[in-house]
Amino acid sequence: MSNYKLGLNYAKQQDQLDELSLYRAQFHIPKDPDGNELIYLCGNSLGLQPKSTKSYIxxxxxxxxxxxxxxxxxxxxxxxxxxxxxxxxxxxxxxxxxxxxxxxxxxxxxxxxxxxxxxxxxxxxxxxxxxxxxxxxxxxxxxxxxxxxxxxxxxxxxxxxxxxxxxxxxxxxxxxxxxxxxxxxxxxxxxxxxxxxxxxxxxxxxxxxxxxxxxxxxxxxxxxxxxxxxxxxxxxxxxxxxxxxxxxxxxxxxxxxxxxxxxxxxxxxxxxxxxxxxxxxxxxxxxxxxxxxxxxxxxxxxxxxxxxxxxxxxxxxxxxxEVGLEKLIEKSKNLTGYLEFLLKQLGEDTIRIITPENPDERGCQLSIQVLKADKSLHHKLTVAGVISDWREPDVIRCAPVPLYNSFEDVYNMIDKLKAILNE
Structure with a gap:
């Protein structure tokens, strides 16, 4: 899948077409103090808790x-x-x-x-x-x-x-x-x-x-x-x-x-x-x-x-x-490809992705270098409700996990990043 489009409506449409979208509701999504769901792109550090975990324990x-x-x-x-x-x-x-x-x-x-x-x-x-x-x-x-x-x-x-x-x-x-x-x-x-x-x-x-x-x-x-x-x-x-x-x-x-x-x-x-x-x-x-x-x-x-x-x-x-790895990888490639597409709209003078472009040579993580930025950018993203992680000296890692992340998550993350970069 490579014919990505801009705009929130496109992201929402992809979520409606996504047969794995129902699994998001089976996870606890962290919220901010006002009760709004955070954009959690940090499954590469700690995955979210399935709601079923409590009953198993x-x-x-x-x-x-x-x-x-x-x-x-x-x-x-x-x-x-x-x-x-x-x-x-x-x-x-x-x-x-x-x-x-x-x-x-x-x-x-x-x-x-x-x-x-x-x-x-x-x-x-x-x-x-x-x-x-x-x-x-x-x-x-x-x-x-x-x-x-x-x-x-x-x-x-x-x-x-x-x-x-x-x-x-x-x-x-x-x-x-x-x-x-x-x-x-x-x-x-x-x-x-x-x-x-x-x-x-x-x-x-x-x-x-x-x-x-x-x-x-x-x-x-x-x-x-x-x-x-x-x-x-x-x-x-x-x-x-x-x-x-x-x-x-x-x-x-x-x-x-x-x-x-x-x-x-x-x-x-x-x-x-x-x-x-x-x-x-x-x-x-x-x-x-x-x-x-x-x-x-x-x-x-x-x-x-x-x-x-x-x-x-x-x-x-x-x-x-229940889901199967094949379906997960298919969605992962689509979701990560969409993140890559939106990041590239920000321009090579702003963003550099150091993760391989070939989807077969990566998983769902993209490592992003924001040129002329330091850890304060990551802090601002966190305050804006985006949970990613920072790796020295200059990389923000984002992982749109196919089990619980959505195309709308990815769209909103880029929207917030753009707003911070334009401050």
Whole structure:
């Protein structure tokens, strides 16, 4: 869809034609002190709360109140296998097989657990390759892994950088790095959708390239899960991790997801950190058994599941399952394309979009540089009722999320931005 038009009537007309527009009413939309709905374009940081979430959590609170410890087996959704209630829908959402996914821990913790298994440095091959502007937590994590294994965290880190005066990364440059350093690199770990630019990387291309040089390959999909088609199984990646509180709308600090490719599912010799929840379910409570690892991603669990967080994730996944990723991505491309169209009307001397123009190389986030502006512009937008976020040094990130944002939201955001720029 590219025949966008100007004017509020056009935006309203598109919302009437949108078959997913009814889902907006299934979310709590934040309001200003006067009770007016805010324009919430910040799902890339924290997704909005589905109205169904409360009833899912209330059910667990009720079962806990009425059953106590018996809730582990007698709750409406028994707690012992609770993480399994998320598996099918999660696998579908990230393009994986059920044996390849599990919900557990928090994001950076999962990244460390994956690196315990898939970063196995030797004296000759110990370096880690990441994108130069990776999310800080990823950079801190890989640096600490280098130090943990006795390597220098600067010398052991190889950065995939954009070219001078560019923001986006080029695959040619990645190929050049691997030609030069491939036999020294133990792990390639890339943020699947870059948090700053919104660039969505070609997982299969990166994985094939890394594997050709004998590197293990993993992705942090925090900005990808629930936003783009990750197709993790077919990418061939060794592992991936993601959070569930951005596009997956499961609440602040909620649990993380983890993918381990099925070719590793039955490899009991892979080094890993373990706990009782990675032990054979049939003998888990026979406390004196020697460790017997569960096949697949479940074999990386440590602890019993935090039910209240998982209940919120289940509420969200049920909605994703109902809608389907294909329809979400179709609307996302239309909605983000409309935002791009309206931003371009402001003129290249005012606005620069650093996110890729190709809809297949981005999700719903657009990163906007407003020329000659500073953080005060973002503050004015917030006061005007637009919730976006600011990333230093000069980027405003806007994410029109297809589940709850409308074409009218996008129109009104640009209308307010124009008014501020014309002050």
């Amino acid at each position: 209330d059910q667990e609170l009720e079962d806990w109140a009425n059953l106590g410890v018996e809730g582990h087996t007698e709750a409406k959704k028994p707690w012992l296998p609770y993480h399994e209630f998320l598996t099918e829908a999660t696998a579908k959402l990230v393009g994986a097989k059920p044996i390849e996914v599990v919900t557990m821990n928090s994001l950076t913790a999962n990244l460390h657990f994956m690196m315990a298994s898939f970063y196995q440095p030797t004296k000759e091959r110990y370096k880690i390759l990441i994108e130069s502007d990776a999310f800080p937590s990823d950079k801190y994590a890989v640096e600490s892994q280098l130090r943990h294994h006795g390597f220098d965290d600067k010398e052991g880190l190889i950065l995939w950088k954009p070219r001078k005066d560019e923001e986006l990364l080029r695959y040619d440059d990645l190929e050049s790095i691997l030609k030069k350093h491939g036999n020294e690199i133990a792990l390639i770990m890339i943020g699947g959708v870059n948090y700053y630019t919104g660039q969505f990387f070609d997982f299969k291309r990166i994985t094939d390239l890394g594997h050709n040089y004998g590197c293990k390959v993993g992705f942090d999909c925090a900005h990808g899960a629930g936003n783009v088609n990750l197709d993790l199984h077919n990418s061939g990646a060794d592992f991936a991790v993601w959070c569930t509180y951005k596009y997956m709308n499961s609440g602040p600090g909620s649990l993380s997801g983890c993918f381990v490719h099925e070719r590793h599912a039955y490899n009991q010799n892979l080094n890993r950190f373990t706990g009782w929840w990675s032990h054979n379910k049939a003998t888990r409570f026979n406390m004196r058994r020697e460790f017997d690892v569960i096949p697949g991603a479940e074999g990386w669990q440590l602890s019993n599941p935090p039910i209240l967080s998982m209940a919120a994730i289940r509420a969200s996944l049920d909605m994703f399952n």
